[in-house]
Structure formats: C-alpha cells, structure tokens
Amino acid sequence: MGEQADRRRTDTRRRVRAIALELFTEQGYELTSLTQVAKEAGVTRQAVLHHFANKEELLTSSYEELLPALDVIIESARAHPPSTATRMRAIERFDTLVRGEHGASLVCAQLNEHALRGLAAARTLRQRLNDLTRALATGEGPEGTMRARLALSAVIMAVARGRELGGRQAERHRAALAVARSLIGSETA
Numbered sequence: 001m002g003e004q005a006d007r008r009r010t011d012t013r014r015r016v017r018a019i020a021l022e023l024f025t026e027q028g029y030e031l032t033s034l035t036q037v038a039k040e041a042g043v044t045r046q047a048v049l050h051h052f053a054n055k056e057e058l059l060t061s062s063y064e065e066l067l068p069a070l071d072v073i074i075e076s077a078r079a080h081p082p083s084t085a086t087r088m089r090a091i092e093r094f095d096t097l098v099r100g101e102h103g104a105s106l107v108c109a110q111l112n113e114h115a116l117r118g119l120a121a122a123r124t125l126r127q128r129l130n131d132l133t134r135a136l137a138t139g140e141g142p143e144g145t146m147r148a149r150l151a152l153s154a155v156i157m158a159v160a161r162g163r164e165l166g167g168r169q170a171e172r173h174r175a176a177l178a179v180a181r182s183l184i185g186s187e188t189a
Contacts, residue, residue, distance in 0.1 A: 013051045016041045020058050021104040025160070029059070029112040059108070060121035066102040070128050073097065077135035084185050087136045087148075091180045094132070095155045095173060107160040110153070136184055151180035 019041045023032040034055055038045040052058040077090040098106055109116065109125050116122035129152065136148035158165070158176035165172050 012041075012043060012047065016043065016048055016051055017058060017062055018104065020055075021062060021108050024059070024108045025104065025111055029055075029108070029115045034058075056119055056121075059116070059119065062102075062105045063109075063121040063125050066097075066105045067124065067128060069097055069102055070125075070132065074128065074132050074135055077132065082138075087138075087184045088181060090132070090136055091151055091155065091177065091184065094152060095158075095177060095180075098155050098159055099173065103159050106156050110156050111160055138184060147183040151183040154179040154183070 016037060020032065020037045023037060023040065032055070034048050034052075035045050037058070038048045041048070048058075052061065073090055073093045076093070077086060080086040080089075097103070105125075109122060109129075113122075113126075133145060133148045133152060136151065138144040138147065154176045155173075158169075158172040162169060162172055165175075167175070
C-alpha cells in the first residue's frame with residue numbers, strides 16, 4: 001500500500017508540474033497562479049502546496065531535473081575535439097532533450113526569460129545554456145557564439161512555436177536541425 005501511495009504522490013507531482021509548465025508557457029509565469037494550476041490539474045490548491053511550497057519551487061523542481069541531462073550534453077561536447085560532427089551530435093542530443101520530458105522546461109524558460117530573470121534556478125539554467133553555446137561556438141568572435149545560440153533556439157522553437165510554424169512535428173524538427181546545421185556546420189566563424 002505504501003508503494004502505491006508513493007507512486008500516486010509522484011504521479012500527482014509530475015502532473016502538477018507538467019500542467020504548470022504548460023500554463024507558464026501559454027500565458028506566462030507571472031500571470032499563472034497556483035490556484036489555476038490546481039484547477040487545471042484537478043487537485044486542490046492545498047495539494048499543490050503539499051508538493052511545492054510556492055510557484056518558484058514548482059519551476060525550480062523542473063529545472064533541477066533538466067540540468068543533469070543538459071550537463072551530459074555540455075560535457076560530451078567539451079570532451080571531444082571541436083568539429084562540425086561534435087557540434088551536430090550535441091545539437092541532436094539537445095533536440096532529443098527538447099522533444100522529451102524536459103522540453104517543456106526549456107520552452108518555458110525561453111518564452112518567459114524576462115519574467116524569470118530574478119529566479120536562481122532560471123539563472124542557473126541560463127548559465128548552462130551559455131556553457132552549451134560556448135561549447136558549440138565556432139571561432140572566437142561573436143559571430144560563432146551567435147550562430148551557436150541561434151542553433152539552440154531553432155531547436156527549441158520547433159517545439160515552442162510549433163503550430164505557428166506549420167507542418168507536422170517531425171518536419172519541424174528536421175527543419176530545426178537543418179537550420180542548426182547551416183548555422184554551426186562551418187569549421188570557422
């Protein structure tokens with residue numbers, strides 16, 4: 001019975017977090033209340049507060065699960081000699097991350113960047129994305145850094161702006177990878 005209760009608790013926590021990320025993305029972090037999250041999740045506000053002390057903790061828990069996966073991509077990119085192949089492997093891994101369970105966290109972070117500036121977890125995530133950008137950058141100048149950041153943004157955009165971009169999800173991801181490849185595919189900036 002204890003194991004089943006633990007599973008229900010974990011399921012509720014995940015569902016609340018997923019719905020919160022969806023609402024943060026759709027209407028903004030600042031405009032989303034825990035009461036609204038609870039209503040959409042089909043639980044009471046008290047149930048949400050049982051799992052998360054506040055909205056910041058809710059978002060922070062999502063980022064805490066994302067960061068180790070992002071760190072693996074960063075370390076792998078740093079561990080190999082800089083090349084187009086290394087950069088594309090990192091972009092493909094990032095694409096898999098964005099399309100997976102952590103995608104909502106990255107989309108939320110990108111679409112709410114201004115509102116989340118004051119949150120420690122958001123600063124940490126932004127730093128990790130900067131680390132990945134530097135690992136992917138070609139050359140020393142700002143152009144290489146900009147190309148790397150735009151490549152990462154293209155991958156996130158395939159999820160964040162899917163309906164606006166049109167096409168099926170698989171087509172958007174192929175297009176995002178093609179754009180990323182064109183941005184970071186050169187050995188020199």
